[in-house]
Amino acid sequence: MKGPRILGEEEIKIEERPPPPLERIKPHKWLSAKDLEDYKRLERDGYELYVSKIAEEKMRNHSIRFAEIQKEAMGLLLGWIYRNCGKEYTIVKDVVTTDLESSSVHVRFDRDAFEKLFTSLEEAGFDYLVVGWYHSHPGHGCFMSSTDVYTQRSLFNSSRHTAIVIDPVNKEIKAFYLDGKSIRTREFAIYWDEYENPYYGTRVKKRELRSDPDCVAPTQ
Numbered sequence: 001m002k003g004p005r006i007l008g009e010e011e012i013k014i015e016e017r018p019p020p021p022l023e024r025i026k027p028h029k030w031l032s033a034k035d036l037e038d039y040k041r042l043e044r045d046g047y048e049l050y051v052s053k054i055a056e057e058k059m060r061n062h063s064i065r066f067a068e069i070q071k072e073a074m075g076l077l078l079g080w081i082y083r084n085c086g087k088e089y090t091i092v093k094d095v096v097t098t099d100l101e102s103s104s105v106h107v108r109f110d111r112d113a114f115e116k117l118f119t120s121l122e123e124a125g126f127d128y129l130v131v132g133w134y135h136s137h138p139g140h141g142c143f144m145s146s147t148d149v150y151t152q153r154s155l156f157n158s159s160r161h162t163a164i165v166i167d168p169v170n171k172e173i174k175a176f177y178l179d180g181k182s183i184r185t186r187e188f189a190i191y192w193d194e195y196e197n198p199y200y201g202t203r204v205k206k207r208e209l210r211s212d213p214d215c216v217a218p219t220q
């Protein structure tokens with residue numbers, strides 16, 4: 001069984017690449033007024049973290065679905081690290097999860113579920129790194145509990161790693177990272193690819209075009 005590559009301090013190939021442009025990023029719709037201010041302040045300089053619309057929707061829906069049955073959701077963030085003008089940033093392209101042992105105040109991966117998780121990682125079909133994790137706090141607000149800090153220290157102890165916490169009941173989301181001994185919040189942007197619809201919850205336009213049976217080739 002092949003395990004996933006967790007981003008560590010080891011050398012990974014960091015490509016020079018510009019981050020998603022301003023016209024293809026948005027603040028998360030669940031940011032607090034204070035977080036939105038911080039988001040706007042960083043808009044020009046760029047963020048340390050960009051989360052794809054698809055990954056965001058998966059995490060949000062997972063958290064909402066689990067909140068309905070009074071449970072916490074959890075999963076891993078998959079993506080890559082890039083560099084632009086000497087500054088590193090992380091792209092979260094997708095997320096993955098597996099069977100969970102969870103209650104409304106606690107969550108962990110099911111002991112036998114790792115094999116399944118690795119299979120779904122293989123199926124994710126791109127060269128990924130595990131760049132962090134997400135989990136939900138249904139109704140409890142977004143913070144790092146002592147267990148969360150312990151998890152962060154033992155599995156994701158680089159400042160490049162991110163922990164996303166979602167409260168689907170109060171509609172809050174925050175990203176955290178470990179900076180030495182302190183836990184800090186990390187501003188992030190939601191991005192979408194060029195041909196995707198920027199709006200949450202609506203289906204992508206290109207899908208309509210693709211499935212249009214009356215589609216005629218444009219005349220020259």
Ligand SMILES: [Zn+2]
Nearest residue numbers: 135137145148
């Ligand atoms: Zn937690």
